[in-house]
Amino acid sequence: MTDHHDPTAKVWRPSRRRLAARARALTQARWFALTVLCLILANAALLGAETYSGVAEGWYKWLRLAEHLCLAAFTVEILLRACAHADRPRDFFRDPWNLFDLAVVVSAFLPVVRENGTVLRLLRLARVLRTARFLPQLRTFMIAVGRSLPGTFSFLIVGALLLYVYAMVGWVFFADHDPGHFGSLGRAVLTLFLLMTLDGLGDAVHAGLEISRWSILYYASYVLLASFLLVNVLIGVVISSLDEARELERVQDETRTPAEPPPATTLDEAERELRERITTARQALDDLEASLQRLPARQPREAQGTVPSPSGYT
DSSP, X not given: OOOTTOHHHHHHHHHHHHHHHHHXXXXXXXXXXXXXXHHHHHXXXXXXXXXXXXXXXXXXXXXXHHHHHHHXXXXXXXXXXXXXXXXXXXXXXXXXXXXXXXXXXXXXXXXXXXXXXXXXXXXXHHGGGGHHHHOHHHHHHHHHHHHTHHHHHHHHHHXXXXXXXXXXXXXXXXXXXXXXXXXSHHHHXXXXXXXXXXXXXHHHHHHHHHHOTTHHHHHHHHIIIIIIIIHHHHHHHHHHHHHHHHHHHHXXXXXXXXXXXXXXXXXXXXXXXXXXXXXXXXXXXXXXXXXXXXXXXXXXXXXXXXXXXXXXXX
């Protein structure tokens, strides 16, 4: 339990608040975000340059030095972001972007990762995804993609069932005449998957008409269901998730943004109105007091023998 009488705690808390305030002012500055974004793009350019054997061999030492500098810069950045939450450490871990950045930076220092070149390159490639943190539209799109996964999974199940049924029907009717496309279930699924993108649809229809005139119904129904209906359903799911992600971002921005104080003009008008009401009330009290003073004096209580006069009246 924290000792409230501990002088060390009393000194430590204000120092943490000052540290958090300074780090927050630094990390929320526009130039800081632009600098980090440039570092991420530079890291992506270095990773792409290493794919060229001539550049990788001739500039190996400089590329390694640049990689170490980028890693040091990203480490300093995540430390500054952690310091910005020094007064409320739990909020740092509640932000999924902070967790992602922390995982990417910390993983680079693990011995297992540093010894495996493939994993290290994939980890460096993951840094490119951090650009979404500084691009609101891209961040909203990624959130929308994540929220659309349940609907996309349902779409994949329906699409797989549709492919399986039409592949089996195509194998039954076209396997003997067109074994190159419908000779087996796998070939039929591959053929129909390509037809879903309308690639080679004309050749498939002409080949089917040579077998039977009724094949046009097979291809027409499949194109309507797979290429038009299912794809439009998928687009609808993504657009709906995008709207939800935008609403979520708007609510989070409103939560993060503190309430702005009312303008000075509004305060002046409110104060002027309040003073006018006080002046009016005072004038009414003065008029009432003057009216009471003009009333005739009441008889003494013993002589009148009625209800006594209020003691407050003069």
